[in-house]
Amino acid sequence: MQHDSRTALVTGGARRIGLEIGRQLADLGLRVLVAGRKSEAAEEACCVIGPAAVPLALDVTSAWSVTEAVREARELAGGIDVLVNNAGVSLDRELRPPYVDEDILRATLDTNLTGAWRVAQAVVPGMVEAGYGRVVNVTSSYGSLALMDSGRHPAYRVSKTALNALTRMLAAELSGTGVLVNAADPGWTRSGMGGPSAPRGPREGADTPVWLATLPEGDETTGGLFADRRPLAW
Numbered sequence: 001m002q003h004d005s006r007t008a009l010v011t012g013g014a015r016r017i018g019l020e021i022g023r024q025l026a027d028l029g030l031r032v033l034v035a036g037r038k039s040e041a042a043e044e045a046c047c048v049i050g051p052a053a054v055p056l057a058l059d060v061t062s063a064w065s066v067t068e069a070v071r072e073a074r075e076l077a078g079g080i081d082v083l084v085n086n087a088g089v090s091l092d093r094e095l096r097p098p099y100v101d102e103d104i105l106r107a108t109l110d111t112n113l114t115g116a117w118r119v120a121q122a123v124v125p126g127m128v129e130a131g132y133g134r135v136v137n138v139t140s141s142y143g144s145l146a147l148m149d150s151g152r153h154p155a156y157r158v159s160k161t162a163l164n165a166l167t168r169m170l171a172a173e174l175s176g177t178g179v180l181v182n183a184a185d186p187g188w189t190r191s192g193m194g195g196p197s198a199p200r201g202p203r204e205g206a207d208t209p210v211w212l213a214t215l216p217e218g219d220e221t222t223g224g225l226f227a228d229r230r231p232l233a234w
Contacts, residue, residue, distance in 0.1 A: 007077040008213060009033040009070075011060055011119055012087030014041035017138070017186055017209075019048060020202035021084055024210045026052040030082065033073050060087045060115030070122040079130060082213045083123050085116035085163075086138040092155040105155045112159035117166060124170070124179065133179035136212045137167045139225065141185050146233035164225060164234060171223030180219065184209040185227040 008025045012018040014036030022032040026049050034049065035058035036042035042055035054076055058069035073080055089111045091104045116137055127133025141147050143160025164183055171181040189198050189205030208226050215221055225232045 006081040007031045007033065007073075007079060008082035008084065009035060009056070009073060009080050009119075009123065010084045010086055011035045011058060011115070012138075013084075014038070014045040017189055017202050017205045018084075018086040019045045020206040021086060021209050021213075022053060023049045024203075024206050025082070025084075025213060026050055028210070028214060030214075031077060033077065033080070035069060035087075058119075060119055061110045063118055066118045066122050070119070074126070079126055080123050081127065081130070081132060082134045082136075083119060083127075084136045084138065084209055084213055085119060086209070087115055088112050088138065090153060090156045092153055095154055097151045097154045100154070105158075108155040108159045109162070112156070113162045113166065116163055120166075120170065124174070127179045128174065128177045131178040132217070133174075133177075134213050134215060135170065135179065135181040136209050137163050137181070137183045138209055139163050139167070139183040139185055141187075141227060141232060144225070144233055167225070168223050168234075175222065178217075180212075180215055180222040182212045182222060183225045184212055185225065185232055187227060 008030045010018055010022045013022045013034040022034050026032045032053045033056045034042045034045045034053050035056045037059045039057040046053035046055045056069050059065040091108055140160045142157045143164050167181055167183040186205030187200050189200045208229055211229055225234055
């Protein structure tokens with residue numbers, strides 16, 4: 001793939017894992033649209049990444065914001081070839097089922113599931129028209145049904161399980177179009193969500209999402225969940 005002719009949109013791209021994903025993509029020659037809820041944070045991230053990065057104000061919980069941001073992205077870049085749905089929240093560390101805080105559940109789903117869906121809905125048709133695209137949904141092993149052995153972080157887990165289902169459906173729907181859709185688990189990584197005691201740094205956490213975002217033309221890897229570039233059970 002000619003990386004220098006491709007443009008990537010990274011949501012939640014202003015901090016930690018998202019910023020590192022953007023930096024690695026830029027190092028590979030892609031133009032990177034760094035999307036963040038606050039334009040100032042996106043601009044600061046672009047200063048870190050370098051001249052290949054362009055800031056973009058985007059709140060995945062707002063349909064209007066997504067529409068406007070994608071319109072602006074197309075004006076800036078002409079098209080979006082790679083989408084990394086990295087924006088996410090974890091709001092229920094202390095909760096356990098069967099109890100549920102419905103406000104927390106709605107807020108979690110709106111970012112982690114519906115937000116990713118909104119952005120994909122805005123971006124994927126252009127990829128199909130171009131005959132090329134890479135969609136990477138940043139998920140977690142906490143969303144794996146096969147590995148689910150506790151009730152910790154229930155809203156977060158449910159949201160990531162649903163995001164995994166969306167990944168599978170999109171991959172099936174887009175089969176044969178040149179658009180590959182996969183999910184990446186960055187692992188327990190030092191970040192605002194993972195905390196300072198996590199064993200992995202952002203560089204390690206970004207590796208699998210970047211690998212999936214730059215799968216070469218002719219590769220048919222789609223509809224998979226990966227951690228450390230290896231398949232993970234759904």
